Amino acid sequence: xVQLVESGGGLVQAGGSLRLSCAASGRSFSxxxxxxxxxxxxxxxxxxxxxxxxxxxxYYADSVKGRFTISRDNAxxxxxxxxxxxxxxxxxxxxxxxAFRAPVxxxxxxxxxxxxxxxxxxxx
Numbered sequence: 001x002v003q004l005v006e007s008g009g010g011l012v013q014a015g016g017s018l019r020l021s022c023a024a025s026g027r028s029f030s031x032x033x034x035x036x037x038x039x040x041x042x043x044x045x046x047x048x049x050x051x052x053x054x055x056x057x058x059y060y061a062d063s064v065k066g067r068f069t070i071s072r073d074n075a076x077x078x079x080x081x082x083x084x085x086x087x088x089x090x091x092x093x094x095x096x097x098x099a100f101r102a103p104v105x106x107x108x109x110x111x112x113x114x115x116x117x118x119x120x121x122x123x124x
Contacts, residue, residue, distance in 0.1 A: 014122055023076075
């Protein structure tokens with residue numbers, strides 16, 4: 001079993017930066033593909049970025065490409081989301097997700113472990 005806990009959300013002005021963290025418990029942390037999704041009020045949960053469990057290749061939604069960076073630290077059992085040049089439309093609850101030895105996927109159904117979410121609010 002894997003438990004995920006996000007942190008680092010908050011209120012920031014447009015153009016600012018935030019760094020989200022996702023701490024994991026459980027075994028075989030390095031064998032999980034990890035992802036970030038987000039859900040704005042009244043919206044559906046949407047893919048943001050993911051990092052493959054083997055080799056560390058990454059994939060980004062077009063809306064965040066060039067502004068967001070996903071990284072992982074297996075020794076600390078953590079995944080990070082560095083968000084720069086934030087826009088009001090980035091406002092959402094951000095969720096960390098994991099799937100055992102899964103390919104990188106933009107589909108939420110691929111991931112069977114989820115954190116509770118952390119709120120990110122970008123003011124204009």
